[in-house]
Amino acid sequence: xxxxxxxxxxxxxxxxxxxxxxxxxxxxxxxxxxxxxxxxxxxxxxxxxxxxxxxxxxxxxxxxxxxxxxxxxxxxxxxxxxxxxxxxxxxxxxxxxxxxxxxxxxxxxxxxxxxxxxxxxxxxxxxxxxxxxxxxxxxxxxxxxxxxxxxxxxxxxxxxxxxxxxxxxxxxxxxxxxxxxxxxxxxxxxxxxxxxxxxxxxxxxxxxxxxxxxxxxxxxxxxxxxxxxxxxxxxxxxxxxxxxxxxxxxxxxxxxxxxxxxxxxxxxxxxxxxxxxxxxxxxxxxxxxx
Ligand SMILES: Nc1ncnc2c1ncn2[C@@H]1O[C@H](COP(=O)(O)OP(=O)(O)OC[C@H]2O[C@H](OP(=O)(O)O)[C@H](O)[C@@H]2O)[C@@H](O)[C@H]1O
Numbered sequence: 599x600x601x602x603x604x605x606x607x608x609x610x611x612x613x614x615x616x617x618x619x620x621x622x623x624x625x626x627x628x629x630x631x632x633x634x635x636x637x638x639x640x641x642x643x644x645x646x647x648x649x650x651x652x653x654x655x656x657x658x659x660x661x662x663x664x665x666x667x668x669x670x671x672x673x674x675x676x677x678x679x680x681x682x683x684x685x686x687x688x689x690x691x692x693x694x695x696x697x698x699x700x701x702x703x704x705x706x707x708x709x710x711x712x713x714x715x716x717x718x719x720x721x722x723x724x725x726x727x728x729x730x731x732x733x734x735x736x737x738x739x740x741x742x743x744x745x746x747x748x749x750x751x752x753x754x755x756x757x758x759x760x761x762x763x764x765x766x767x768x769x770x771x772x773x774x775x776x777x778x779x780x781x782x783x784x785x786x787x788x789x790x791x792x793x794x795x796x797x798x799x800x801x802x803x804x805x806x807x808x809x810x811x812x813x814x815x816x817x818x819x820x821x822x823x824x825x826x827x828x829x830x831x832x833x834x835x836x837x838x839x840x841x842x843x844x845x846x847x848x849x850x851x852x853x854x855x856x857x858x859x860x861x862x863x864x865x866x867x868x869x870x871x872x873x874x875x876x877x878x879x880x881x882x883x884x885x886x887x888x
């Protein structure tokens with residue numbers, strides 16, 4: 599575990615609680631410090647600190663930081679300052695939470711959702727292989743336009759593997775009049791399809807080709823679209839028999855081909871998604887060997 603960056607000050611820091619998540623969703627710190635001792639802390643960080651939005655911050659911490667540091671952390675306009683939260687920590691909170699191992703988990707009714715402190719952000723792993731060579735009950739996700747076209751890139755491969763799913767996707771686009779950005783469409787395995795694969799469509803751009811949305815818009819649509827898909831998976835699994843549920847989730851490097859958004863940016867968005875309330879905790883990115 600990495601310590602937050604307040605070393606260098608000879609005095610112990612005042613009591614504070616920090617919930618910190620960067621706007622670019624690269625770093626998450628949820629922790630507490632009291633009398634110089636870290637009482638509870640967990641951190642995911644893949645791209646460094648410093649761009650964070652601090653949601654809870656002790657007033658006295660600012661003064662403490664400015665004593666001990668020549669360069670104070672730059673805090674953006676979105677910072678909200680609060681007095682430290684006063685509460686007693688339970689024994690459980692002082693221990694690191696075990697990492698969720700399964701991609702899909704059943705809901706734990708004993709947990710209460712705490713919006714400021716996600717229990718889980720989506721775990722994204724990458725491997726080489728054929729995304730379509732997946733076991734039954736795998737959900738395979740790709741990014742889509744809202745025009746009802748799977749005309750190029752991996753979408754064309756989806757059309758060939760799952761022609762019935764393409765029909766459902768095209769009808770869904772037609773029904774909605776094309777206004778689907780920020781949403782998703784879960785297509786369960788079609789009758790007669792031995793693969794028993796689910797298809798997940800993330801509507802991240804209004805149009806395709808030269809009329810596709812800008813990378814900024816595509817990235818902004820990626821998180822709500824993914825959350826919508828995860829919600830649909832949860833609803834589906836809640837009603838389905840055990841052998842019919844989504845068991846594993848695979849995704850290609852969405853947005854990075856015809857949509858021309860660098861994969862690292864999309865990955866950063868995906869890794870910041872709070873999945874505390876979702877069944878799916880893990881995404882496996884599968885791409886062909888380079
Ligand atoms: N057979 C294969 N197996 C495994 N991975 C494969 C593959 N073929 C390509 N990839 C990779 O899959 C990633 C995504 O790249 P893509 O260009 O597909 O998708 P995107 O998300 O950027 O853009 C979506 C729009 O593209 C489509 O085509 P249309 O606009 O309809 O013509 C849609 O309908 C949307 O509109 C890149 O890493 C590709 O290397």
